[in-house]
Structure formats: C-alpha cells, structure tokens
Amino acid sequence: MTSPLLTVDSLTIAFRQQNTVRTVVKDLSLRVEAGETLALVGESGSGKSVSALSILRLLPSPPVEYPSGDILFHGESLLHANERTLRGVRGNKIAMIFQEPMISLNPLHTLEKQLYEVLSLHRGMRREAARAEILNCLDRVGIRNARNRLADFPHQLSGGERQRVMIAMALLTRPELLIADEPTTALDVSVQAQILTLLRELRDELNMGLLFITHDLSIVRKLADNVAVMQNGLCVEQNSAQALFCAPTHPYTQKLLNSEPHGEPVSLPADAKPLLQVENLGISFPVRKGIFKRVVEHNPVVKSISFTLRPGETLGLVGESGSGKSTTGLALLRLIHSQGTILFDGKPLHLWNRKQMLPVRHRIQVVFQDPNSALNPRLNVQQIIEEGLRVHHPELSREDREQRVIEVMQEVGLDAETRRRFPGEFSGGQRQRIAIARALILKPELIILDEPTSSLDRTVQSQILALLKSLQQTHRLAYIFISHDLHVVRTLCHQVIVLKQGEVIEQGECRRVFDEPQQAYTRQLLALS
Known part of the structure; x- marks a missing residue:
C-alpha cells in the first residue's frame, strides 16, 4: 500500500516564552490522500492556522517547539528535514494560500512581477510563456480585465481581488498538496462559488490533495470529503463530511452546526429623525x-x-x-x-x-x-x-x-x-x-x-x-x-x-x-x- 500524501502523526505544538511553555496544539493526527479534500474547522484560536504553518515549517523556532509527533509528506518527515529539503517542497510540491493577502503580497511589486516570480522559480518558465499562463489563471479566479491589471500594485485591488491573486499564485505551481487557510473569507458568494469550482477541477485534474481551513460550514458541505473539528488545540471529532453533518457526536461540533446567523434586526424607534x-x-x-x-x-x-x-x-x-x-x-x-x-x-x-x-x-x-x-x-x-x-x-x-x-x-x-x-x-x-x-x-x-x-x-x-x-x-x-x-x-x-x-x-x-x-x-x- 502507498503511504498517504500527508500524515500528521500525534503532533504537539508549543510556544516557549522565557521560562514557560504554552501548548497550543496537542496530539493532532490528520491524513490527506491524493485527490482528497480534508476540511479543518474550529473557532479562531483553536490551532488551525498554527497546524497548517507547521506543515511547511514556517513558524520560527524558537519560540515554537514540537515536543512530540511528526509530519510526513509521502512518508518522509518534514519536521526533521533540513532547510534544503524544505525549500524543494515549499511552493513546488506543497503550496499555501495564506489567510491575509495584504501581508502576503509585496506592496512594492506589481502583480505581474510577483506572479512571474512564482513561475520562474518553481517551473522555470520564460516571461512570454509565463505571461499567458498568468493571464489564464487570473481569468480562472475571476479577475476582470486581467491584462489591464498586471501593472497594478496590491493596494490598488479590493480585499477580494487580493485574495483571488493569492489563490492564483498558489495554483500556478500546480502543487501535489494545497493548504488553503480561509481562502474564500474576503470573497463574495458568486466569486466564492467560482473559486470552489476551480479548486474541485484542479484537485481532480492534478490528483491534488487539499487541506482546507475554514469556519464556513456551508463551504465544507460543498467541498470536503472528510472533516476534522478542532477546539482549544484538540481535534475533538474527525469523520467523513457526510457522516459528520448527518450525525455529529461531539457537543462542540453540534454547537458549530447550530450557529448559523438567524434572527431579525432590532426594532426601529417610530420617531427617529434622519442621522x-x-x-x-x-x-x-x-x-x-x-x-x-x-x-x-x-x-x-x-x-x-x-x-x-x-x-x-x-x-x-x-x-x-x-x-x-x-x-x-x-x-x-x-x-x-x-x-x-x-x-x-x-x-x-x-x-x-x-x-x-x-x-x-x-x-x-x-x-x-x-x-x-x-x-x-x-x-x-x-x-x-x-x-x-x-x-x-x-x-x-x-x-x-x-x-x-x-x-x-x-x-x-x-x-x-x-x-x-x-x-x-x-x-x-x-x-x-x-x-x-x-x-x-x-x-x-x-x-x-x-x-x-x-x-x-x-x-x-x-x-x-x-x-x-x-x-x-x-x-x-x-x-x-x-x-x-x-x-x-x-x-x-x-x-x-x-x-x-x-x-x-x-x-x-x-x-x-x-x-x-x-x-x-x-x-x-x-x-x-
């Protein structure tokens, strides 16, 4: 039997501050197969993003420590890999869409320069061929008039447009595993549907594994094969998406599923004058x-x-x-x-x-x-x-x-x-x-x-x-x-x-x-x- 694409095996993550050690993730175990989507859900501060960043070893050490467990990619440890091995994996084999695009995009470089840098470094493409690939990818993620936007800087884009550029940047490398940390947070529903369709198509086309971090359970229903639910650094429930939505077993999962927005606006005063x-x-x-x-x-x-x-x-x-x-x-x-x-x-x-x-x-x-x-x-x-x-x-x-x-x-x-x-x-x-x-x-x-x-x-x-x-x-x-x-x-x-x-x-x-x-x-x- 072949090993899973990604295995997180009983991983514990801690932060050392002076003489104290604070554990933020404890005994986390996950598996992502090629062509499969695993959704990681939970409240803010539950350890989702920290776990994702640890897969690519993007957290500074110190203060971050890994007291126990391991992270395996194709059966090989990433937790104990040297920097040269990690550079070969980052971007080439495992790509990541970060939660906040404004700090992930260089404010001093145009979109074309930043996107071309990805293709030049990871796929060795020349500028003319890269330009056609960039325009095609920007069009697929919903950037209107992409050809006219290549000379724009990040601050000239809306929040949703910046997020779409980040998604395009990750997909340009055609990775084996894509880690998407809240990639549709800033997107309206029409573009969100477009991006989810694109991710499904690329997952099937490339047989790509997808680790999808989100707090939006409606997206999980549409995209995920399996779901892992985190609370306070612990994985409290893990199951197929169908089973979890039909019959959640943990009280916290039930609470998440019952927390969709509801209710009516507050009553308006009858004598209110225009403000x-x-x-x-x-x-x-x-x-x-x-x-x-x-x-x-x-x-x-x-x-x-x-x-x-x-x-x-x-x-x-x-x-x-x-x-x-x-x-x-x-x-x-x-x-x-x-x-x-x-x-x-x-x-x-x-x-x-x-x-x-x-x-x-x-x-x-x-x-x-x-x-x-x-x-x-x-x-x-x-x-x-x-x-x-x-x-x-x-x-x-x-x-x-x-x-x-x-x-x-x-x-x-x-x-x-x-x-x-x-x-x-x-x-x-x-x-x-x-x-x-x-x-x-x-x-x-x-x-x-x-x-x-x-x-x-x-x-x-x-x-x-x-x-x-x-x-x-x-x-x-x-x-x-x-x-x-x-x-x-x-x-x-x-x-x-x-x-x-x-x-x-x-x-x-x-x-x-x-x-x-x-x-x-x-x-x-x-x-x-």
Whole structure:
C-alpha cells in the first residue's frame, strides 16, 4: 500500500516564552490522500492556522517547539528535514494560500512581477510563456480585465481581488498538496462559488490533495470529503463530511452546526429623525498619463448612490468584490474625494475640509476589512484600543482609560488579561474583535462596518452580531454594514443596497429585497448564498 500524501502523526505544538511553555496544539493526527479534500474547522484560536504553518515549517523556532509527533509528506518527515529539503517542497510540491493577502503580497511589486516570480522559480518558465499562463489563471479566479491589471500594485485591488491573486499564485505551481487557510473569507458568494469550482477541477485534474481551513460550514458541505473539528488545540471529532453533518457526536461540533446567523434586526424607534442623508454620491478616480502624470480623464467607480439612515437603523451594502462597497464607506468618512451631498446630523460634511471634520470624527467610527493592516503591530492591545480616547478624551486618566479598555474587551469576547500582548500574538478572528473594540470604545453614533465578521468563525460571528444588536438597541447606534454574507445582512440590516460595478442594481427594505428580488443579479446572489 502507498503511504498517504500527508500524515500528521500525534503532533504537539508549543510556544516557549522565557521560562514557560504554552501548548497550543496537542496530539493532532490528520491524513490527506491524493485527490482528497480534508476540511479543518474550529473557532479562531483553536490551532488551525498554527497546524497548517507547521506543515511547511514556517513558524520560527524558537519560540515554537514540537515536543512530540511528526509530519510526513509521502512518508518522509518534514519536521526533521533540513532547510534544503524544505525549500524543494515549499511552493513546488506543497503550496499555501495564506489567510491575509495584504501581508502576503509585496506592496512594492506589481502583480505581474510577483506572479512571474512564482513561475520562474518553481517551473522555470520564460516571461512570454509565463505571461499567458498568468493571464489564464487570473481569468480562472475571476479577475476582470486581467491584462489591464498586471501593472497594478496590491493596494490598488479590493480585499477580494487580493485574495483571488493569492489563490492564483498558489495554483500556478500546480502543487501535489494545497493548504488553503480561509481562502474564500474576503470573497463574495458568486466569486466564492467560482473559486470552489476551480479548486474541485484542479484537485481532480492534478490528483491534488487539499487541506482546507475554514469556519464556513456551508463551504465544507460543498467541498470536503472528510472533516476534522478542532477546539482549544484538540481535534475533538474527525469523520467523513457526510457522516459528520448527518450525525455529529461531539457537543462542540453540534454547537458549530447550530450557529448559523438567524434572527431579525432590532426594532426601529417610530420617531427617529434622519442621522445621515446621502444624495447622488459619486466617486471617480483620476487617470494619469504622460511624463508629468497629468490627469487626462476620470474613471467612475461609484455612481449616484442615495439613501437616508436614522439612529438605530442598519443599511447593508452588498455586491461583488470591486463593486464599490468599501470605496463608498471611505467617501462617507471623507477619507477620499467624492461628488454629491453628505449630511450628518444636518451638517454638510461634503463641504468640510480635514480640519472641520476633526470634531465630528469620534461620532463616526469604522471597522476596516483587514484587521492585520488596520492594527499597528508596534502597539499592544491596550494602546491600540485606547488610542481614540487619548485623542478625543484627553481629560481621562490612565486608570480610567485602562478600565474602559477592559470593559470593551469583555464586551467583544476578548480576555482582558491579554491587553498587554501585541496583534501578532492573536488569531485573525481575535484581531478583528480588537478592531471592533477600538471603534466601540468612543461610543459613536454611526459605525461603518466593512466586512467585520468575514474572518470570524460562526460561533464568534453570532456573538458579535448579538453584541452589535445589543449596542444598537441600547445606544441607538446607526450602522452601515458592508458585507458579502447575505445571511448576516438579513439578520442585521433594515434596508439594503445591491451594488454591481459601482451602480445600484436594487435598493429597498431588506426583507422585501431578499424575499421578492426584482433584478436578475440580486436573484443570482441569493441563489448562491
């Protein structure tokens, strides 16, 4: 009998900090066969990503230690392999799609340069042949006008587009084993379906093994052959996908399966007056050409959005990646230039300059899509969350600021004892909760939430949604909720705007739009969700 493609045999992973050793994964055993998909699911901080990074030995040693167990690829140990052997495996035979594309892509290099580097190093391809392969792969992962995007830098792409580039980069090497760490987190449902189909096709075409790490159980149903469930560093249940979904045995697995978003938005006050009024909002980016980079034209990215938002109300912005959702949020914050009217509590923000905006900044807060790039890695959690208090409430003492940080961390489900740690010591989901706490601590009237739950597992997601609803009901907070997860939008939002390539496709009361969609594009999104 041939050995499995990948075997993780009773692996224990620990972190040594000074004189203490903290075990984060204990006695983990997994098997991935060629042509098979194993889904690794569990809450943020359960040890999924640490286990995946250990397969390719990408964690620094020290502080990471492996007290027991082994990792075998084609029966050969990776845990005890030398660096030369690992270099031959990384990328060539085992590729990885990382959870956060913004820190995985080089901000100083164009997409073409980064993708060509992969083909040059791992497949020895020349530039012309590589260019055709790159364009084909970008097209397959859903990058529109790929030929015109090759000269773009990562910051010029949306979060979902960056994730698609990362997927293309991993697939270009045609690996034997692909480790995908939350690869569809930032993708809308239509592109997500496209990527899952692509992964299935390549798995079958290349007889490729796939280790798929996710918190989205709907994806597991569609893609996985087998499932391993992790909790607090332990694998609590492992079975075929069909058996696990039909008859889960462990209470934690049952809890995961029962944690899909549900419920209705909070009730709106009958006498609520408008807080935010937007009329004919338009956003265009300048196109510069020539030696002096003069503006020759403007590229419209958002066209004529209008809505009214009241205290205690939530507006959902939904649509594909690159449709203008996050750009609209930035314009409302007056962080980028726009046309049209923006009235906040009757004040004409569209006419105000940066200095005039300063006194109102604490009343409008934002939670960005990518928590890793939004958090300063040189500051600890206490310093990050209290930063707004230092700026807007300088009268508070250090003890008062610390107490408020403790309270808001507890509200979003974080252990306040970890407030002296740095962002890099937290999982992706925990970092997102830190970003939410930073916004909540100023007690704003309006919060723009840009994909705030996309990196959270379902159980934590339901906690955050419950928290947002509770805060909204207590403080009459208004939300603009940007998301591609229509299940979450339905449970939180009162009204919704559906965007496609910057244009409003459909708009109205959320329940009506979801139950009786008038446009084919809206019906397509709902069918795929």
